[in-house]
Each structure stands twice: as C-alpha cells, then as structure tokens.
Amino acid sequence: MRIVVLAGGIGGARFLRGLRQAAPEADVTVIGNTGDDIHLFGLKVCPDLDTVMYTLGGGIDEEQGWGREGETFRVKEELAAYGVGPEWFGLGDRDFATHIVRTQMLAAGYPLSAVTEALCARWNPGVRLLPMSDDRVETHVAVTLDGERRVVHFQEYWVRLRAAVDAEAVVPVGAEQAKPGPGVLEAIAAADVILFPPSNPVVSVGTILAVPGIREAVAEAGVPVVGLSPIVGGAPVRGMADKVLAAVGVEATAAAVARHYGSGLLDGWLVDTVDAAVVDEVEAAGIRCRAVPLMMTDTEATAAMARAALALAEEVRA
Amino acid sequence: MRIVVLAGGIGGARFLRGLRQAAPEADVTVIGNTGDDIHLFGLKVCPDLDTVMYTLGGGIDEEQGWGREGETFRVKEELAAYGVGPEWFGLGDRDFATHIVRTQMLAAGYPLSAVTEALCARWNPGVRLLPMSDDRVETHVAVTLDGERRVVHFQEYWVRLRAAVDAEAVVPVGAEQAKPGPGVLEAIAAADVILFPPSNPVVSVGTILAVPGIREAVAEAGVPVVGLSPIVGGAPVRGMADKVLAAVGVEATAAAVARHYGSGLLDGWLVDTVDAAVVDEVEAAGIRCRAVPLMMTDTEATAAMARAALALAEEVRA
Structure with a gap:
C-alpha cells in the first residue's frame, strides 16, 4: 500500500511514527512543509x-x-x-x-x-x-505589536512571540510562484491513500496545499483522502492552530477545520471522542466522520489513530 | 611608540603577548597572515x-x-x-x-x-x-604522494599530512593580484618600529610580504625592522619552517633565514644563544645581530625577547 502524508512538524512526525507501527509494510511518502524554513x-x-x-x-x-x-x-x-x-x-x-x-x-x-x-x-x-517544493516559500504572519502593524516570519510569531498576539493574516510568501518538488505530484498520483495528520491546517498542511498543483493533485487522485483533527474539544492539542485559523476566518473546532478543507478535498475525517457530537455535522458536509481517541500520548495510541484513519479510508473506498 | 608586527599563527600570537607585556603603552598594529585561510x-x-x-x-x-x-x-x-x-x-x-x-x-x-x-x-x-589583504590568498604546497605530484592547500600539508613529505614548492595563490588590506600600508608608513616575530618566514611572514606593496612599504618605511629567528639550533622551534624553507632553497639555519629576508628589508636580527656563532655571519650580511634566549617558554621569557627586539631596534636607529 502506497500512503502519502502531508506533514508539518511535531504533530506530523509523531503521527508518522504511529503510522509506521500500524502499517510497517506500507510504502510511505511524506510531503513535508517548508513554509517555516528560515x-x-x-x-x-x-x-x-x-x-x-x-x-x-x-x-x-x-x-x-x-x-x-x-x-x-x-x-x-x-x-x-x-x-x-x-x-x-x-x-x-x-x-x-x-x-x-x-x-x-x-x-x-x-x-x-x-x-x-x-x-x-x-x-x-x-x-x-x-x-513540498525546492523553491523558497516563507510563511509570514501579520500582527500588531505596540500599536504598530508588522509582518513577521512564522518562526518569529511562534517561537519569539509565542503566538501571544493575534495573527491578523497568514501569507505563504512565494507559494504562488513555487513548483511542487521532484516526485511530489507523482507520489500523490500513485497513492492508494492520502492522509492529513493532525498537523496545523493553516501553516502546515495549508501551506503544502498552497503550492500550485498540489491541492489539485490531491483532489484528483481518486483515492481516499482522510484527515485527523488537530483540534480537540475546541482547542489545538498543541501549537497555535486556533490563532492562525482565526486569521483565515475559521473557528477552532474539529468540524470547522473539516469544512475548511472541504468535501472537494477530504473524504474522511477523524475527530476525538470528546467531539463525537460533531460527527453528524461533518457528515452533513459530505465528509465521512468517525470519533476515536486522538491524543498521541504514546506510539501505541498513535498507531491506533493511524489504523483508524486507514480503516476509514477503506470504508470510504468501499 | 607605534609598533607594526607581521604575524602568523601560534609563534606570532605568543610573541605578541610578550610584546604587550614588554611595551604595554605601545600602539601595536598586527598585520595578520591570511594565506592559510580555508x-x-x-x-x-x-x-x-x-x-x-x-x-x-x-x-x-x-x-x-x-x-x-x-x-x-x-x-x-x-x-x-x-x-x-x-x-x-x-x-x-x-x-x-x-x-x-x-x-x-x-x-x-x-x-x-x-x-x-x-x-x-x-x-x-x-x-x-x-x-594582510581583503582579497583571497591561499597558500598551496606541491608534494609527491604515492609517486604522484599533487598540489594541496597549506592546511592539508600541515594538518593532514603533518608536513611528513617534502614541500617541493610553496605558492601563495592569488597574492600577486591581492591588494593590501585597509590601513595596512598606512600603519607601516606610520610605524616607529617594525617587527617580524619568530613566525614562519615562508608561509607566514613571507606570504604577507608577497602581497604587492607590503614588502616595498616595509623596506621604505625608514624605521628599524627587526626580526626574531624561528630557527634555533638548526631546527624550527615548532612547525615545519625547515620543510618550506627547503622548498624555496633556504637552509634551515638562523643565519640563512636572515639572509633570506635580506639587508634590504631587515635591519636587525635576533638569534638564540645556541646560535651565537652565527652573529658575525649575519652582521657580515649587513644585518645587526644579537644572540639572546629565544624560547617562548612563558610570557616573561617572551617579554624579554620583545624587549631585546625593541632594544636592538633602538641600537639600529641610533
């Protein structure tokens, strides 16, 4: 089985470790976000x-x-x-x-x-x-500091400012001119399953999808595309997804993130058991949804999440 | 007193520490060798x-x-x-x-x-x-390795090969096109004394002098130029001066190094007490010469060397 994963940093990496345990024989290609390069x-x-x-x-x-x-x-x-x-x-x-x-x-x-x-x-x-690309893409964030509007590198927003101020806009500078890296479109086209790990939907997965050609390739791959919610109980499990979601006008809820990706892209969506109430709402948006534990407390728990994602993919395919 | 010192690495640096102790009030400008940059x-x-x-x-x-x-x-x-x-x-x-x-x-x-x-x-x-220059100068050494003639960077000759093979030629690549760095000629022209520490006469002081304009400026400064022999008892105190002297056809003796610099450049020359026998030979070549202890065993011994060099400079000037 050929699996393609669009991954950011910590959340993506930990999910991948669970996926490797859940599907040790799978051929996994990771399309990595480079928008936070500095x-x-x-x-x-x-x-x-x-x-x-x-x-x-x-x-x-x-x-x-x-x-x-x-x-x-x-x-x-x-x-x-x-x-x-x-x-x-x-x-x-x-x-x-x-x-x-x-x-x-x-x-x-x-x-x-x-x-x-x-x-x-x-x-x-x-x-x-x-x-995701060999071309330079740099995510910038517009903020107001001491009453002054400034644009800072994503790393400065996240690491120096600790996302303590609102993100007013998030711009993947250079993305529009970037070309997908060698092998990226080919891997997507050859995939049996495409997964969005619980990475940041704006500055990680969103930036990868902002490289012209990648979103279209995922949408047109004709294979199940399944994501895992990075939002649990109305807050990001870690990171500042709520801040950057607000910048793009999306509520920090498991259902809103699914709708943000949209049924044109996403076939299946896993939410945490604490968000079981939103399953119907997501399915009403045309996205198959299941509620399972989504806390990556250890590799075994993470492998269970990966198995649930692959199971949902098979359910979608059937 | 304005002192200009043409310095290589370890020998030059240690001498400078002695000079600072010997003449704490002096205004010291060091023209540093960059030929071993890599x-x-x-x-x-x-x-x-x-x-x-x-x-x-x-x-x-x-x-x-x-x-x-x-x-x-x-x-x-x-x-x-x-x-x-x-x-x-x-x-x-x-x-x-x-x-x-x-x-x-x-x-x-x-x-x-x-x-x-x-x-x-x-x-x-x-x-x-x-x-010595803002332009790139790189000292290369021609050697024969396993029967094959090769040209290696000076650092490769000295650090990797540990100068264990003969240096057949030493070439400061780029020196002919290099310009003296900002302030170099001005410092030489304004000096009261110019010193050559016991640095390598070929790949340290020699490389500095190979930058067009520097040798001429030293020769025409009209102030005492005094050097200290890096060769004591027929061998370099440290380093591979004997190897690179051989490459330029100069014997590894305190007297031969003085003659290599020549009376057109050098006014005074200090040799170690073990080489006292060569004092007359050096003076016969038109260079004032004294024999004093030249082992930089500690800062006090080194300061004594610096004082001897400055005393010889005054003797020359008088």
Whole structure:
C-alpha cells in the first residue's frame, strides 16, 4: 500500500511514527512543509523536515518534540557572546551540523530535495521525505505589536512571540510562484491513500496545499483522502492552530477545520471522542466522520489513530 | 611608540603577548597572515587571525596554542556522522561560532577587515589586527604522494599530512593580484618600529610580504625592522619552517633565514644563544645581530625577547 502524508512538524512526525507501527509494510511518502524554513546565522534551517527526519530516525528530543536528543548549546552561547542573534531560536550544537551540511550542499547547487535525501541517508526514517517544493516559500504572519502593524516570519510569531498576539493574516510568501518538488505530484498520483495528520491546517498542511498543483493533485487522485483533527474539544492539542485559523476566518473546532478543507478535498475525517457530537455535522458536509481517541500520548495510541484513519479510508473506498 | 608586527599563527600570537607585556603603552598594529585561510563546511576559517585574536583575548587553548580553551566537538562529530569531512581539521564548537559569524558577515558584503574588527570587538586583543589583504590568498604546497605530484592547500600539508613529505614548492595563490588590506600600508608608513616575530618566514611572514606593496612599504618605511629567528639550533622551534624553507632553497639555519629576508628589508636580527656563532655571519650580511634566549617558554621569557627586539631596534636607529 502506497500512503502519502502531508506533514508539518511535531504533530506530523509523531503521527508518522504511529503510522509506521500500524502499517510497517506500507510504502510511505511524506510531503513535508517548508513554509517555516528560515535562514539563521546564514544557515538554512528546515524545522519541519528535520523534526520528521529526527523523529523517525531516532534522533529527536522526545520531551520537547523538536531538536536533537542530548543537545548542547555551545555554538549558540558563543554566537551570543559575539552579540549575534536571534537568541530566541534554540539551535543546538548537533542541530547546527545538519544546517551546516544543508547550507553547504545548497551553496554547491543541490536542490533542497536532493539535500533532504542526502541527510535522510544518515537517519533512515523509513519513509521517503520530499520537501513540498525546492523553491523558497516563507510563511509570514501579520500582527500588531505596540500599536504598530508588522509582518513577521512564522518562526518569529511562534517561537519569539509565542503566538501571544493575534495573527491578523497568514501569507505563504512565494507559494504562488513555487513548483511542487521532484516526485511530489507523482507520489500523490500513485497513492492508494492520502492522509492529513493532525498537523496545523493553516501553516502546515495549508501551506503544502498552497503550492500550485498540489491541492489539485490531491483532489484528483481518486483515492481516499482522510484527515485527523488537530483540534480537540475546541482547542489545538498543541501549537497555535486556533490563532492562525482565526486569521483565515475559521473557528477552532474539529468540524470547522473539516469544512475548511472541504468535501472537494477530504473524504474522511477523524475527530476525538470528546467531539463525537460533531460527527453528524461533518457528515452533513459530505465528509465521512468517525470519533476515536486522538491524543498521541504514546506510539501505541498513535498507531491506533493511524489504523483508524486507514480503516476509514477503506470504508470510504468501499 | 607605534609598533607594526607581521604575524602568523601560534609563534606570532605568543610573541605578541610578550610584546604587550614588554611595551604595554605601545600602539601595536598586527598585520595578520591570511594565506592559510580555508573554506571548511562552507565556512570561512582564518586560522592565523583567530589564533592571534584568541591568544591576546584570553580565549586560546594554551596547551595546543590554537583553538578555543575548554573546547568540545559536538558539531564535528555530527558532521562526521553525515559523512561530511574533512575530519583531519579540528574545528571545535566554540570555534565554529567564530566561523559562522565571519561567513555570515562576508556573505552580507563586509570585507574581511571589517569582519575581523567586529570579531575583535568581543575579544579586545589590545592590538589592532588587520588582515594582510581583503582579497583571497591561499597558500598551496606541491608534494609527491604515492609517486604522484599533487598540489594541496597549506592546511592539508600541515594538518593532514603533518608536513611528513617534502614541500617541493610553496605558492601563495592569488597574492600577486591581492591588494593590501585597509590601513595596512598606512600603519607601516606610520610605524616607529617594525617587527617580524619568530613566525614562519615562508608561509607566514613571507606570504604577507608577497602581497604587492607590503614588502616595498616595509623596506621604505625608514624605521628599524627587526626580526626574531624561528630557527634555533638548526631546527624550527615548532612547525615545519625547515620543510618550506627547503622548498624555496633556504637552509634551515638562523643565519640563512636572515639572509633570506635580506639587508634590504631587515635591519636587525635576533638569534638564540645556541646560535651565537652565527652573529658575525649575519652582521657580515649587513644585518645587526644579537644572540639572546629565544624560547617562548612563558610570557616573561617572551617579554624579554620583545624587549631585546625593541632594544636592538633602538641600537639600529641610533
């Protein structure tokens, strides 16, 4: 079975680990969000791709869900001693090596897709990890700070400002001109099932779908497309989905997110058992819906979610 | 008193520390060798400039004479895990930060001289450190390896091959097209004394002098130019001066190095007491010569060397 997953960072990566356990024989292609990529200290940092790679490759800091396990911060301390920031982005020494290799390969002319493949050769994530695009896309967020309207990089919104102010607009800068990365459309066209993990529907899955051609390819693949709600009981399980959903005029509810994707894209939708009451509402929107536990408390619980998603896909297909 | 010093790495840096102690009120400008600069992992590394900066700024690994004190190697270990080398060059985590800042500033368009000034703002070396040139100069060494003639970067000759094979030729690639860095000629013209520390006469001081205009400026400054022999008892105190001297047809003796610089450049020359027998030979070549202890065993011994060099300069001037 060929499964394509459109994944963001922590939520996507953890879901993928459950999926690998639930369907160890499946051929999984991950289309990774690159909209939160950022240049720091002259280095190209791809937080979502790295979170997927480290999580599936056994190198992740399990507790925080991003960055490397057993990390140290010598380089960052020294950069701060030079007065060079930003200090709010937590790049560790081990992580720096990844960005140094990536930046060096990009400078040598390799596209991000080839660089990602080279990095994965070390981590053996057990999936094929494809950047959504080799072109630069950067999610920017409009905010009001001290009465002044400003546009900040998504990482600045999320990491520095901790999403404590409202997101007034979310713009994936460059997405309109971006082309899907090598293999992306082919993988979607060849998929047996397409899954949207409980990643952020705006700045993760939404950004991937904003690359011209990808949304259309998913809609026209002719195979079940099943998503898992990142909203449980009216709030995001983690992250700031509520803030960025508000920016695009979508309520932070499991049902509203399903309608936001829409029945033209989504065939099935899993909501958490606490949201069982919305199942009928989602089905009325033309999307098959089931309520199952959606808390990724451990790999077994996450594998059960993946099995439920695959079961719903078969139900849709039948 | 304005003192200009043409310095390489460890020998130059340690001498400068002695000079600072010997003449704390002096205004010292260091013209640093950049011929051993190298790009590693996409980063610009300036070993000699950094050794001077770290040594005078209190950040040096005292025992090995280069790199940062209390250094760790997490980044390098991770790079090796990606299969990315070279592994033979010992870049530590703290040191990486310096190269990251430098590379980022160079990429932003700052010349190396401005970058060096910015880095020194942290280290306060107590001297003005000027790269010999903002233009790229790279010392290459011709060697025969396994019967095959090859040209390697100086760092590869020295660090990877440990100078274990003969240097057949030493070429400061790019030197002929290089221009002296901002302030270099002005500092030489304004100097009261010019010193050549016991740095390598070929790949350190020789490379600086190979930048068109610098040798002429030193020769025409009209002030005492005094050097200290890096060769003691027929062998370099440290490093591979004997190997690279052979490549340019110069014997590894204190007297031969003085004649190599020549009386057109050099007014005074200090040799070690074990080489007292060559004093007459050097003086016969038109260079005032004294024999004093030249082992930089500690800062006090080094300060005594600096005082001897300054005394010889006054003797020459008188």
